[in-house]
Amino acid sequence: IGRATIRATVAGKQRRSRDPFGSFNLDNFFGRGVEARASSQPVRINVKPLPKENRPEDFTGTIGQFRIKADADKRQVEVNQPVTVKFRISGTGNVKTVAEPKLPKMEEFRIYKASSSEEVSQQNDKLGGTKLFEEVFIPRTPGDFEIPSVAFNYFDPDKNQFRKVSTDPIQLTVTAPDGNSSNAGVPYSAPGLTIDSHAHDIRHIKKEIGPLQSTGHLP
Numbered sequence: 109i110g111r112a113t114i115r116a117t118v119a120g121k122q123r124r125s126r127d128p129f130g131s132f133n134l135d136n137f138f139g140r141g142v143e144a145r146a147s148s149q150p151v152r153i154n155v156k157p158l159p160k161e162n163r164p165e166d167f168t169g170t171i172g173q174f175r176i177k178a179d180a181d182k183r184q185v186e187v188n189q190p191v192t193v194k195f196r197i198s199g200t201g202n203v204k205t206v207a208e209p210k211l212p213k214m215e216e217f218r219i220y221k222a223s224s225s226e227e228v229s230q231q232n233d234k235l236g237g238t239k240l241f242e243e244v245f246i247p248r249t250p251g252d253f254e255i256p257s258v259a260f261n262y263f264d265p266d267k268n269q270f271r272k273v274s275t276d277p278i279q280l281t282v283t284a285p286d287g288n289s290s291n292a293g294v295p296y297s298a299p300g301l302t303i304d305s306h307a308h309d310i311r312h313i314k315k316e317i318g319p320l321q322s323t324g325h326l327p
Contacts, residue, residue, distance in 0.1 A: 109151040117141040158263060162270055166210055170262040172201015178258060178275035186285045191245045192222065197260060200236035203228055208241050209260045216253050218246040250284035
């Protein structure tokens with residue numbers, strides 16, 4: 109790391125003046141400024157490569173000491189209704205580079221990434237903080253389901269080894285509201301709900317296109 113240099117103006121020696129009022133002259137009172145320069149010594153850093161032995165296949169490059177926790181905003185939900193799960197990764201290290209944990213395949217849910225944010229803090233003489241990831245889980249069918257444990261790998265430089273932390277599984281109870289189809293591909297339909305030809309957001313699909321005719325001329 110190269111030298112850090114500052115330049116500043118410092119007060120010089122005061123000049124004697126024969127003028128009895130010379131002491132009220134600002135130049136004589138403070139002295140004439142002199143430009144000074146100061147530099148630090150360069151700092152040498154030895155950067156070691158990450159070990160290849162025992163490196164996890166899903167290692168994303170996170171370095172430090174971390175822990176992970178998962179919380180759901182609800183544990184009971186209806187079919188096709190969202191459940192927001194927050195994955196909170198906290199500890200020491202560069203939290204800005206903490207990668208999103210990889211979720212296992214879950215056929216029971218549609219999963220969408222909602223947002224991510226970080227909060228950086230100083231912990232003793234180390235940089236640290238918290239990285240927050242939000243994921244939305246939408247259950248496809250009713251039943252009792254589990255969002256399984258999610259693993260997160262990082263390299264601990266103090267112990268010179270790769271480590272893994274995991275969340276606790278989240279149990280969900282998914283209920284079927286009236287009008288819900290047993291087919292996961294059919295969306296929820298409330299009792300008595302009908303869609304007519306005057307609907308603006310949903311239109312009927314025509315089986316036959318019918319005759320075509322021009323309705324105007326393009327410029």
